[in-house]
Amino acid sequence: MTVALPITREKIVESARTLPAAPQVLGGLCELLQDVNADLDQVANQIRLDAALASRVVRISNSAVFGMGARIGSVEEAVNRVGFGEVLRLVGVATVARLVDRELACYCVDAERLRESLLMHALASEALARHTDIDSRTAYTAGLLRALGLMVLDRVARGRLPANECFNPQRYGSYVEWEGANFGLSHPEVTTMILDEWRFDDAVVEAIQEHLLLRGSGTDNRFACLLNVAGSIVERFDFALPGETTHWALSPEKLAAAGFEAEFVDQAAQEAHTLFIRQRAALY
Secondary structure, three states: OOOOOOOOHHHHHHHHOOOOOOOHHHHHHHHHHOOOOOOHHHHHHHHOOOHHHHHHHHHHHOOOOOOOOOOOOOHHHHHHHHOHHHHHHHHHHHHHHHHOOOOEOOOOEOHHHHHHHHHHHHHHHHHHHOOOOOOHHHHHHHHHHOOHHHHHHHHHHOOOOOHHHOOOOOOOOOHHHHHHHHOOOOHHHHHHHHHHHOOOOHHHHHHHHHOOOHHHOOOOOHHHHHHHHHHHHHHHOOOOOHHHHHHOOOOHHHHHHHOOOHHHHHHHHHHHHHHHHHHHHHHO
């Protein structure tokens, strides 16, 4: 089959630069938060690398979700208010709110659905990682950024792909199948290219590359399995994207590969959903 819009790595990187936020901030922030010698001033400086993101962080920190007490007006005050334990979640919500600035027209996914799905996946990944040897902040970041490829492919295809060739679940069983037919590569592959370009940690890149566990691949990567199980939590609460639901079915084999008991997944699901309900309003 001849693909409709073959896409080069150069085109992917070029399109990634048009995203309305700098998710690289999250990668640097994760590294800082794992450094026992890092201080809150360093964290604030990292956030200020993206001026618009910093402004949104301040605004969200004054919302009912994160705010308490007197109104604040600087990134330093925002970071001091929430502290090390919560700052990545604060920046994560701000990143999603700014990053998803439009619907994915070629995927037939509205912006609200995408924002909520990304945030829920991040919180589910964090909750699952909390009792493993995988750093929970790194897991949160991977869950939040795993769908960057969807956004970039939509930007590339918008205006070039005929409307009748947009994703249709009646014709294609998954986004991956549709992407292969139209672009010659999948959204995890695109996300991998972007994160490689931005020099994200290899563990994050490899986990996202394999997290759909296509044709049984990736089951030897516990981080990838964790992200996949997190997808099952996203689906449980009806926040999964339509073209990905086939990837999230839980099985004894997946649980064993991730090292989880079903009861633990249930507990992590409730923890993630409770946080999601509290933070959801900050997405808008």
